[in-house]
Amino acid sequence: MIPEGIQAIFDFVDYLDSRKQVLIEKFIPLCEELEELRVSKNKLKPESNYREKRQYDILQTEIELKFEPLMTDVYQPITGKLKELGIWSGDHVFTSIENNISASTSAFKNCFHDIDIDKVNQYKKKYLSFRNDTNSNFLTLQFVFSGLDEALKELFDFFNDTDDFELEALEHKVIECSSIEDALILYNKNPTENIRFAFPSIDNLNVSKNREVNKVTSSNLSELSMLIESFRKKMSVPIVEVTRTSFDEALHRVNSLKQIIENEDAYKLFNYPDNQNEAFLQYLFKIIRNESEWDINSEVNNGRGPVDFTVSKGAADKTVVEFKLAKNTDLKSNLQYQVDIYKKANNTDKAVTVILYFTDAEVKKTKRILEELGLNGKENIVLIDGRKKISASKERIQGNLA
Known part of the structure; x- marks a missing residue:
């Protein structure tokens, strides 16, 4: 039977x-x-x-x-x-x-x-x-x-x-690429093809030749592509706020990213474990920096290692923007020392640090570290909630049951 x-x-x-x-x-x-x-x-x-x-x-x-x-x-x-x-x-x-x-x-x-x-x-x-x-x-x-x-x-x-070979129809062709951004570009050229895209794990990019490889199917990229398209559409609305300093502009762009991730469904982009890394968060910031009147440059290296972004108008007004993951085991030392090093290398005293978290434990850990370093409540420290959200209907149901 x-x-x-x-x-x-x-x-x-x-x-x-x-x-x-x-x-x-x-x-x-x-x-x-x-x-x-x-x-x-x-x-x-x-x-x-x-x-x-x-x-x-x-x-x-x-x-x-x-x-x-x-x-x-x-x-x-x-x-x-x-x-x-x-x-x-x-x-x-x-x-x-x-x-x-x-x-x-x-x-x-x-x-x-x-x-x-x-x-x-x-x-x-x-x-x-x-x-x-x-x-x-x-x-x-x-x-x-x-x-x-x-x-x-x-x-x-x-x-x-x-x-x-009839079962070959169920197999995915594998294409190697350097990042999920490259995989998205290849996917969008031919979205109907049954492909798996392989790319190195972000955490292992600089470890060894035998690094771990992530694989993502064209089906994953299809939804991811639609979510990013929705993200781009939200960002196509002109930003009317006029910012007077690079720090104001950096903070405005970061808070716009925070708003879209937390309140406009962009958190779904992080439902894929492959996206839960600093590189993908930086990729989203590259989208959100479009149409800025300020110079927003990525991976600027002034001798002490590349900073994620700088926002500037000339050399006189510059702000460093750094993205961190709450799950990073070096979060405390990075907050304590690394950003100051980047500020000095870029001849500025202004910085915005963004910390993205995905679990309750990570946000508790982050708040404890900020408290220990005397950074709690600082305007230039922006926390972004990347946790999965409960739908409004489920919230209403749970509220009624409470």
Whole structure:
């Protein structure tokens, strides 16, 4: 008898098969139309000309309207079925799909019967037929199908009786790149290709040639790309505040970044562990510095190592901006000594330090260190909350239950 977890997989494959025709006839053309609109929109430069800004906004509105049916008629029914069958546990990045299928597969390997082998291969053909015939993630199901492909390959490989290469359709091509920023550029050139991007772990960039390698799928980058596009859109609104000094400008830009991360959903960018590093935070600051009347330069090296950013207008008015992670074991010594070294190297007495945290323990640790160093409450020390947020609806529910 087929175990419950494996039967749930078969039931889901049957569900996909039952919807295949309508997905092909109705929603693949919609995805193609949306992709054409996205390409047209990305060719525009809304920050440089009002006509392009107007056309950009028109295209964005059209994209949002046309995107809605993909959510209500594709994403929600398919993820709903996964949850109903116990394949998906409801997590945001869908890692539970791979974990749950892998657990069911491992157990099944130890208790299958000969009669089960034909059934597994029947469902393998049915799933592969769905993936090959649709050849789409429907712009909303990248995480879902990435997890399914990865996990089902393990199941189907175990019961494979032939030497054919049909399961290669479920494999990801791996491309090496130097950073997640490079991976995003490559992804946006061909967002439909099934690729894994490999890049060195930020923490190990300068350690050794045998450094740890992070891998991220095109599905991860798809959502990340959409989140960054949303981030850019928020930053395309002109900043009306006039800043009189480099310190004011640095603080204003940093606090704008803090506002968008904490209150406008940009914290979701850090749902990926690969992004929980100083380099990615600096990448976001590079976006937020656009359109500034001040010179905001990155990785400035004046002899004592590169400072993250300097904000200046000439040599007379300059502020150093440094980004730190609360989880860094050297946070205290960095706050105590490093920023002062950078200030002296850059001939300035002004600095803004940004500390990003992801857990309750990290914020407690940071506040304790600031207290010990006499820096608590200082205007030039900015803490940014990168923790996952509870939705407003859940907050209301929890408030009612309290």
